[in-house]
Amino acid sequence: MNKCIRVPIQYAEKVRIELAESGRLDLKRKIKLIDINQRFLEIPVTEDIEGFETILQEDAEFYNKWQSLEDILRDKISPDELKKLPSGWQIIGDIIVVTIDPTIDHLKLMIAEALLKMYPSCNTVVRDLGICGQFRLPKREVLIGNNTETINKEHGCLFKLDVTKVMFSKGNLHEKKLMSNIGNDETIVDMFAGIGYFTIPMAVHAKPEKIIAIEINPQSYGYLKENIALNKVEHIVEARNGDCAELTPKGVADRVLMGYVNTTHHYLDSGIAALKPEGGIIHYHETTPESLIFSRPVERIENAALKAGKKVEILDCRKIKKYSPGVWHVVVDARIC
Known part of the structure; x- marks a missing residue:
């Protein structure tokens, strides 16, 4: 799903930077200028953004041929499996954290490989399996890569963490x-x-x-x-x-x-x-x-x-x-x- 938010043009760059730092800017799609009684920039995002109305972007423009996870895997899996592909994921530093439907467990490595094609700056894909215990520890499975520790930049701050050990x-x-x-x-x-x-x-x-x-x-x-x-x-x-x-x-x-x-x-x-x-x-x-x-x-x-x-x-x-x-x-x- 090609989600986006519309931001008045005078505030758009500040919002874009914050989204990029938090990993919620969709780097596959281009930012578009929209003129509806007021000039907006339509900023592509990977998830709903608090404080903004999230809408589906019409006529999305992509930077590369890999428009979506579905596009990469469309000719490799069945239509039913295609419907069950994850629609969103988190980019934390150089690590992708994704939730995968248990009914397509057999596709997990294929999904991980496709995600790395979409985000070449990342080197590890981790599957999210929920949380457990008093400390609400993450349950996660490493699908590709061996480095689960990363540094995430957000709002001008640096956060070092191991995605398999802390939320x-x-x-x-x-x-x-x-x-x-x-x-x-x-x-x-x-x-x-x-x-x-x-x-x-x-x-x-x-x-x-x-x-x-x-x-x-x-x-x-x-x-x-x-x-x-x-x-x-x-x-x-x-x-x-x-x-x-x-x-x-x-x-x-x-x-x-x-x-x-x-x-x-x-x-x-x-x-x-x-x-x-x-x-x-x-x-x-x-x-x-x-x-x-x-x-x-x-x-x-x-x-x-x-x-x-x-x-x-x-x-x-x-x-x-x-x-x-x-x-x-x-x-x-x-x-x-």
């Missing part, structure tokens, strides 16, 4: 960019830091006074430490390895990031306690049934604040992406005082 989501680039613009001269606690998804952009761009980044998964923590050094923000970020319930400091933060989902509400007491006595802002992430957007996360924040003897002002509520059928990943920004 890397490109679906919340807008939220990362938003966080990178706030926190100047503040003390920030990032309670679920991972490899530095929010910590690194904030440290690089917002220049806070200090970030205390906490991560329980030893492997993610190892890459967090490497990424702090890679981005030269050791003077800003203090990394801690362990459980947020035990390692979150009290009474020091102007701002607290709670960027985990599923069980984040269990840590709200710790997040609120981390704020300075005069208060501060919490960015609270949660996976919420569609019927409870945004009532459940707001209610949980209000209850936790009440328990701590604090007041709440809801500053913003945002949808990040669809997490599963009927469930949304959302963020609530709240001032606690």
Whole structure:
């Protein structure tokens, strides 16, 4: 499917760069100028982009003869198999991560070879088989290549990771960019830091006074430490390895990031306690049934604040992406005082 977004021409180059850095710019297709009462650039993308309406591009123009995965494999597989080919994948550094329907398992190597034809700058193809365990570790099968460690560039930041050991989501680039613009001269606690998804952009761009980044998964923590050094923000970020319930400091933060989902509400007491006595802002992430957007996360924040003897002002509520059928990943920004 030839997905694209339409961006007013004065903003298009900035958006194009961000999409290229996050690996979501479709490099096979050309950017087109569209004039519909206003001049737009139609930018080809590999997936839906938050903050934009994603549409199907008509009369797409391609840079090379390989227009799509279907075009490469059309004469090699059956029509039924053709319909089951993956319609999207992630490019992380020089690694392609793809989900393949189990019913066409026998085609996995053929699919991997075709993807490398489409992306000659990549050298490894990895099949995504879901996530498992407390640390939400990726289950992945290497199809072609032997190097699963890479460096991904995104929004002017470098993220080193092993795609078979830690997760890397490109679906919340807008939220990362938003966080990178706030926190100047503040003390920030990032309670679920991972490899530095929010910590690194904030440290690089917002220049806070200090970030205390906490991560329980030893492997993610190892890459967090490497990424702090890679981005030269050791003077800003203090990394801690362990459980947020035990390692979150009290009474020091102007701002607290709670960027985990599923069980984040269990840590709200710790997040609120981390704020300075005069208060501060919490960015609270949660996976919420569609019927409870945004009532459940707001209610949980209000209850936790009440328990701590604090007041709440809801500053913003945002949808990040669809997490599963009927469930949304959302963020609530709240001032606690």
